[in-house]
Amino acid sequence: MSPELLLGLLIPLAGTTLGSACVFFMKDKLSPLVEKSLAGFAAGVMVAASIWSLLQPAMDESAALGKLAFVPAVVGFWAGTLFLLLLDEVIPHLHALEGEGHMEGPQTRLARTTLMVLAVTLHNIPEGMAVGVVFAGWLTGSSTISFTGALALALGIAIQNFPEGAIISMPLRAEGASKCRAFLDGFASGIVEPIGALLTIAFAQHVVPLLPYLLSFAAGAMMYVVVEELVPEMGDEGHSNAGVLAFALGFTVMMALDVALG
Numbered sequence: 362m363s364p365e366l367l368l369g370l371l372i373p374l375a376g377t378t379l380g381s382a383c384v385f386f387m388k389d390k391l392s393p394l395v396e397k398s399l400a401g402f403a404a405g406v407m408v409a410a411s412i413w414s415l416l417q418p419a420m421d422e423s424a425a426l427g428k429l430a431f432v433p434a435v436v437g438f439w440a441g442t443l444f445l446l447l448l449d450e451v452i453p454h455l456h457a458l459e460g461e462g463h464m465e466g467p468q469t470r471l472a473r474t475t476l477m478v479l480a481v482t483l484h485n486i487p488e489g490m491a492v493g494v495v496f497a498g499w500l501t502g503s504s505t506i507s508f509t510g511a512l513a514l515a516l517g518i519a520i521q522n523f524p525e526g527a528i529i530s531m532p533l534r535a536e537g538a539s540k541c542r543a544f545l546d547g548f549a550s551g552i553v554e555p556i557g558a559l560l561t562i563a564f565a566q567h568v569v570p571l572l573p574y575l576l577s578f579a580a581g582a583m584m585y586v587v588v589e590e591l592v593p594e595m596g597d598e599g600h601s602n603a604g605v606l607a608f609a610l611g612f613t614v615m616m617a618l619d620v621a622l623g
Contacts, residue, residue, distance in 0.1 A: 365508060366562075369496055369515045370555045373488065376519030377554075380526025381547025384534045387527075394603055397595045399524030401604035404591035405611025406521040407583045413619040414514040415491060415580035418498070419573040421505040433573035440574070441487060441581025448483050449589065481529055481550045487582030488518050489554030493561025494575045500562065501569050513622035517615040522551060 416434055423430040495514050498506035530547035534540060561575075595604030 366496060366500070369492065369508075369512055370558050372512075372515040373492060373518040373522055373554045374551045376522030377526040377551025378548050380523040380528075381530040381544045381551075383527040384530040384540050384543045384547070387531065396528065397604040398607040399528060400591045401595040401607030402611035403521045403524050404587045404595060405608040405613075406517050406615040407587050407591070407611075408608075409612045409615035409619065410491070410514055410517045410521075411580040411583050411587075413616060414495065414510070414517065415576045415583075418495070418505050418510075419576035419580070422498075422573040422576070434577040434580075437574035437577030438581035438584075441578035441583075442585045443581075444578070445487070445582045445585035445589070481525070482553050485550060485553050486557050487579045487586075488522075489557030490561055490575070491579035491583065492518060492554065493558030494572065494579060496558065497562045497564075498569070498572055498576075509622040510619070513618045516622075517618055518554070520614065521611070522554075526551065 416438070419434045419437065420430050423433045426432065492511070492515050495506055495511040499508050499511045526547045529550055530543040533543040533546055538546070595608065
């Protein structure tokens with residue numbers, strides 16, 4: 362594995378790790394204002410990444426279809442959306458889990474904690490897949506995906522993962538988990554990303570013909586997470602202005618990264 366590829370795969374996990382490490386030097390519980398701002402920032406990054414790093418390259422890859430170049434992007438986007446919808450039927454919604462904080466008992470809290478980490482871990486699958494797809498495209502010589510473009514997506518997801526790691530570890534600490542346990546649970550939720558990326562790259566030769574569909578699949582899944590999880594959280598119980606401003610900041614940061622590095 363080349364150093365460039367290793368760097369690209371580990372950058373998103375580094376974002377989750379640093380965010381989870383906030384539990385060691387911050388208060389046991391994030392303020393509502395900070396939570397809404399972090400959720401808004403993460404949502405902005407994911408929306409921009411979905412558009413410029415995934416959907417636009419998907420349509421560029423389908424340019425030979427002419428006016429029908431949008432078809433693979435539409436099909437893949439819907440497939441990704443429905444995939445996450447299916448996951449949410451199996452795994453409880455993250456904001457629904459957060460609303461069950463009134464439940465008592467160590468076993469109940471442990472079960473809730475496990476479900477929360479599992480929910481976030483499963484929602485990280487499309488992010489790891491997105492990184493794997495763009496790096497697979499770069500490795501196989503795709504004319505529409507450069508190393509710097511793939512690196513921009515990895516950096517954007519890492520930026521998005523930082524607040525996500527904090528949003529996982531800090532509430533776990535507030536519920537009574539040790540700092541080490543809260544950190545490790547947050548870290549574990551991000552491990553699936555490099556694993557998913559590696560599995561995607563392992564099948565790179567088979568991925569190339571499906572690249573437009575896979576890129577847009579990842580975009581659809583990421584957009585589902587934004588609309589279903591992050592947007593309700595950034596506007597819940599006030600502080601909506603902070604969430605909206607943080608969304609705009611995250612969106613422009615990711616847009617600038619993609620254009621500057623792409």
